[in-house]
Amino acid sequence: MNFTPPLKPARLIKRYKRFLADVVTPEGETFTLHCANTGAMTGCATPGDTVWYSTSDNPKRKYAHSWELTETAQGHWICVNTLRANHLVHEALLAQRIPELAGYHQITPEVKYGTENSRIDLLLQAPGQIKCYIEVKSVTLLQQTPLHMSPHQGFFPDAVTQRGQKHLRELMQVAENGERAVLFFAVLHSGIAEVAPAHHIDARYAELFCEARQKGVEIFCYGTTLCPDGITLTYPLPLTVTR
Structure with a gap:
């Protein structure tokens, strides 16, 4: 399964309300992502970890960006989009x-x-x-x-x-x-x-x-x-x- 276009990185600020997360890009832009994961996400959502996100061109979406992967401080890669x-x-x-x-x-x-x-x-x-x-x-x-x-x-x-x-x-x-x-x-x-x-x-x-x-x-x-x-x-x- 390919990501087209490839995902973009941001730093995780926090996850909240289960389905939302705030991130900041390398350029300093802050925005809210959609998180398609209802679980506890233990070890997958540590503030400061790198979030890799996709972007939808659907104008009806409230949040255009989706959290796909986490790259942890330990070097692990995790797909959080269930x-x-x-x-x-x-x-x-x-x-x-x-x-x-x-x-x-x-x-x-x-x-x-x-x-x-x-x-x-x-x-x-x-x-x-x-x-x-x-x-x-x-x-x-x-x-x-x-x-x-x-x-x-x-x-x-x-x-x-x-x-x-x-x-x-x-x-x-x-x-x-x-x-x-x-x-x-x-x-x-x-x-x-x-x-x-x-x-x-x-x-x-x-x-x-x-x-x-x-x-x-x-x-x-x-x-x-x-x-x-x-x-x-x-x-x-x-x-x-x-x-």
């Missing part, structure tokens, strides 16, 4: 770059399904194959905990997520119905090399995650390369589950 995760996975599927999900010729986004009024991120279909339901999650939380001491440990979620819990229940039902159910973690943080469910943040999500694995929900974790020119889904990363 909408990009679905686009990345969709793009990789079209190019047949995810071997575990290759062979499907029809990819449909945002399909209604389940008993809890949900929409699956991507539905894959092909003649002679069972349907494959994919729920995409972006992973940006880099942390160490007493149970996970790796300096490259990533977690999902970064805040309690009722919506994420619902998605796990829906995926379990898909698997029980004999169709493929996939939870796909797109790791959008250059410092993360392995992924685990965040039991210390959302214990119920972690419990449902383990239950989902036992009931046949497939879990995939893929890393990315990130820069102001674009983002590419790259290679599988390990999943670490201690409970």
Whole structure:
């Protein structure tokens, strides 16, 4: 996925009201960005870090600029625009770059399904194959905990997520119905090399995650390369589950 034109840099002043952030450009201009991320953004929104932003030419938008990437003081690159995760996975599927999900010729986004009024991120279909339901999650939380001491440990979620819990229940039902159910973690943080469910943040999500694995929900974790020119889904990363 390419950014056209390439992103521009600014220094983060502060993020507030979840969807807004104030920045200052290298030329000294201060303005407000839109932030398409409802999560806690722990470690992704430290004042003073470099924000890389895109600009829309849509005159109806209240805020023309969108926060896409963070470049941290530690040298990490993070995609904070959670909408990009679905686009990345969709793009990789079209190019047949995810071997575990290759062979499907029809990819449909945002399909209604389940008993809890949900929409699956991507539905894959092909003649002679069972349907494959994919729920995409972006992973940006880099942390160490007493149970996970790796300096490259990533977690999902970064805040309690009722919506994420619902998605796990829906995926379990898909698997029980004999169709493929996939939870796909797109790791959008250059410092993360392995992924685990965040039991210390959302214990119920972690419990449902383990239950989902036992009931046949497939879990995939893929890393990315990130820069102001674009983002590419790259290679599988390990999943670490201690409970």
